[in-house]
Amino acid sequence: MSKTADMPALKHAFLERLVHYYHFVSDRMRDAEDGATVTSTEIAGLIHMDDTLVRKDLAAIGVRGLPRVGFRSAEVVDAVRLLLGFDQSYRSVLVGAGRLGGAMASYGGFTRYGLEIVGIFDNDPDKVGAFITPHRVRPLEELTEVVRQRQAELAILTVPPSAAQEAADRVVEAGVRAIWNFASAIVTTPESVFVRHEHISVGLAELSHHLKHSGSVAEG
Amino acid sequence: MSKTADMPALKHAFLERLVHYYHFVSDRMRDAEDGATVTSTEIAGLIHMDDTLVRKDLAAIGVRGLPRVGFRSAEVVDAVRLLLGFDQSYRSVLVGAGRLGGAMASYGGFTRYGLEIVGIFDNDPDKVGAFITPHRVRPLEELTEVVRQRQAELAILTVPPSAAQEAADRVVEAGVRAIWNFASAIVTTPESVFVRHEHISVGLAELSHHLKHSGSVAEG
């Protein structure tokens, strides 16, 4: 019933599961026929999770299954794409043309998720003017102009930690609504700007913790 | 009481909070005196969370506070470092010398977490021999030798999706105990090998979802 009613901040774990479903089902569809279906058990097997949860999740995003058959793959994929916003195109500016910035700028995979980079900026004169695939690195002074002209909604920050807050301030002032922060520094922004902080150290913590503590421990 | 007794797979959310504490407290310590303390409320303020949870978490990793004073910053930082394994050094090999691989190889921040890259590999003859900061890119054939000689425990995969499974197979065969997978493809490994899949698309999903659905919605 609820549809997309009010939609408060969806829980991270839920979104993560949806992304998993999306990848699993869309991968499967590649070498399958048009009306292909997938069962909740098949999806659940992927991540060692309970199939009931898969059905709950799919029900939550409005996908109805067919008893004895499963779920239409195309329907699953479309529903997730719609909910996550992968069906729309988002223009974004990238600040920080270092190695990571360059890697992200030239990574082609974002288009699959509707992300389009419309400008790359750096305040290092040595970098300004360089070409990164289809873009020329511009000076930060041109940021506001580009954000307004191209109506960019998102900013990707790939600057050093020390430059993160200033970069955040500038993109906020320029008018973006969300920030994808790859700098390993927490930035503060007005409430209205959504920040996703991609901290590499969380992943590393999990690995490091595992390596340290798995030595002689028997597997459950 | 439990100490570090059996220590099963710690919950992701818990580890993530610990990493937050670690960064917040160690940042604060930089411009503070030696015996500096921090209260659970101060830590909690950082992420808009309940201070009780902070105290629970710290108690769980064996840090005892001082009523009326708070927690000794150094003690907090040390306990987290110890639990997460940041106090130890882990040797790792990096497979895939593309842009992302290069960015990671030359990123100096990992040492803070005890990660040391001891070799970079690629099967593209055009890349083999190139220098990435202190390393020369080696052919994949040399992988096993390096892993054994340097006793590398971790492999970082920054290869294209299509090459991910093969790369995983090779590093597993060479003897690593964990994989940090940046390829946007799920890889399967023996149970004994721990895999952390860093899927960029989860972060993107959260942002994309926000951008799509936050238009006219009033903030809670």
Place this chain on the structure above:
DNA sequence: TAGATTGTTAATCGATTAACAATC
């Protein structure tokens, strides 16, 4: 001492799982 903060138990909340009826 009075007051601030910890530590811990109990209460709540939400997410996951189990059970099973509904359905094609």
Place this chain on the structure above:
DNA sequence: TAGATTGTTAATCGATTAACAATC
């Protein structure tokens, strides 16, 4: 039909929060 799978309610589990006594 018989059987497989969905959909949903109820039960469980675990994580978070509230309350408050213990403590320096």
